[in-house]
Amino acid sequence: MPTKLEARRVGIHYRRQRSGESLIAVDGVDLRIASGEFVAIVGPSGCGKTTFLNAVDGLLPIASGSLLLDGREITAPGPDRAMVFQQPSLLPWRTVTGNILYGLEMQRRAGTESRSTAKRLVELVGLRGFDDSWPSELSGGMQQRVNLARALATDPELLLLDEPFAALDAQTRETMQQELLRVWNETRKTALFITHDIAEAVYLADRVIVFTARPGRVKLEVAIGLPRPRDLRMKREAGFVEYERTIWETIREEVLRSEASPPAAVA
Amino acid sequence: MATPSGQLDTIASPAEPQALVRRPTDARDRAMRRHEPTIIGAAAVVLFFVVWQGVGIIRETAPEGLALGPFKFIAPSQLFLPTPLDIARAFQAYVQDGRIWKDVAVSGQELLVGYVSAALLGIVLGLLIGWYARLRYALDPFITFLYATPRIVLLPLFIIWFGIGVESKIAVVFLGAIFAILINTAAGVRNLDVNLIKVARSFGASDLQLFRTIALPGSVPFILTGLRLGIGHALTGVVVGELVAAQFGVGQMMAVAGATFQSSKVFAGLFLIAGTGMLMTFSLQKLEQRFEAWRPRPN
CATH class of the missing domain: 1.10.3720.10 (MetI-like)
Known part of the structure; x- marks a missing residue:
């Protein structure tokens, strides 16, 4: 499989709003994602995993190293990437259809066929009949479905997901995980998924990458050998639990280590 | 919207849109509730003007004042408080x-x-x-x-x-x-x-x-x-x-x-x-x- 995304010794600095001092959020991340692969990054909170994702999206500049998408340096947001945000972040004054087409409009790619694109995506994410609903009329899980459809509408090369189910209740979260796998199965987009939920990472991904505590580095990579299509029942099986336990112990080690040391400033 | 498997589906799968519409209630009851603010507001305004006009009536019928138990209500003059009419x-x-x-x-x-x-x-x-x-x-x-x-x-x-x-x-x-x-x-x-x-x-x-x-x-x-x-x-x-x-x-x-x-x-x-x-x-x-x-x- 050709490489879709490649990170070479990527360092990202983070400026503290109040003191103005620069901290190292991500330090020397090496990462390679193959085309069509589903990769999840987990790590203790504040490990810079969301920062890394924002850099891949082009919202944040990197301080060192290089970040390549299809061999080209990432410098700004582009139509080849789309983000599913942690908060649904839907425009409240646009209907479901209007929100799904938002990205296409911003990229000046909306046209006569947009309406049918929106209709297809509404059905893909399981919201048939809600095309003209306002976001305020939808539940949290349904709003996240729109968030996902909006990202898919631009037909990106790389789908970025920033803890999209973190704010949902436990049952809705599991349903959404299963729905995401169903949608991913149909589109087979290369996906980079950020989460702090280990079971979620193991359940969704082909490969789970564990970040160290701040500054974030790659601590461990685990290839998940579970067959697809996956089922929620797998979460109770021994193989699954074993993956979960390995990752959990690595993260626990990191949490204990980070509690003993202050964040590193830029030299 | 059917997903391949899992009994959890029904919990968060969106309901049909009709489910969002309010349960139909008695039409008269609903109309009454909708107009309630207008009806109460209008009644209060009418009452206010009636009482105000009442001051004028007292002024004309009892210029010496109206005895209310131990108190005496003397209506203010027209210059001071004209009536709605x-x-x-x-x-x-x-x-x-x-x-x-x-x-x-x-x-x-x-x-x-x-x-x-x-x-x-x-x-x-x-x-x-x-x-x-x-x-x-x-x-x-x-x-x-x-x-x-x-x-x-x-x-x-x-x-x-x-x-x-x-x-x-x-x-x-x-x-x-x-x-x-x-x-x-x-x-x-x-x-x-x-x-x-x-x-x-x-x-x-x-x-x-x-x-x-x-x-x-x-x-x-x-x-x-x-x-x-x-x-x-x-x-x-x-x-x-x-x-x-x-x-x-x-x-x-x-x-x-x-x-x-x-x-x-x-x-x-x-x-x-x-x-x-x-x-x-x-x-x-x-x-x-x-x-x-x-x-x-x-x-």
């Missing part, structure tokens, strides 16, 4: 002698020109100030100074500059209304949801696209609040401006009527102005409903 008669006379048309035309012109120009400039400037921090830093001292000053105190200056015609009143109305509109609009832009800005940026939106699709619709509720507050300031400007110095206008009529002890006529002017304010606020509410179809409605 007295006011209606004064209003009728005002219409019949034709003065009203000239006064309304003058006051209306002052209000309309002053308020509309305040709204246009206030919205544009507010958007710019909210968007460009440096412009805000530059204009903030002036806005703070003028907003803290009751704009009416500038009237003597405006009369020197523009005379006692409509121009000086337009200036007062304009300055009275613009700050509420401008400050609210700027606050609207500054209170935008950062998550939405991030979405726009992530999809590569230009500054202009960001402004048009996020900043402008996001500040509409604030702009409408500013416009509503501006109405009160504008009406104050018209009336007080005319009280100080004018040849025509509803405020000028009230000043003359007050100086000549025609309290019924003063009240007639008061109702005319209050009615105008209520009408403007009502129109704005209608506009608000049009703009905010997306807002969640209680129940």
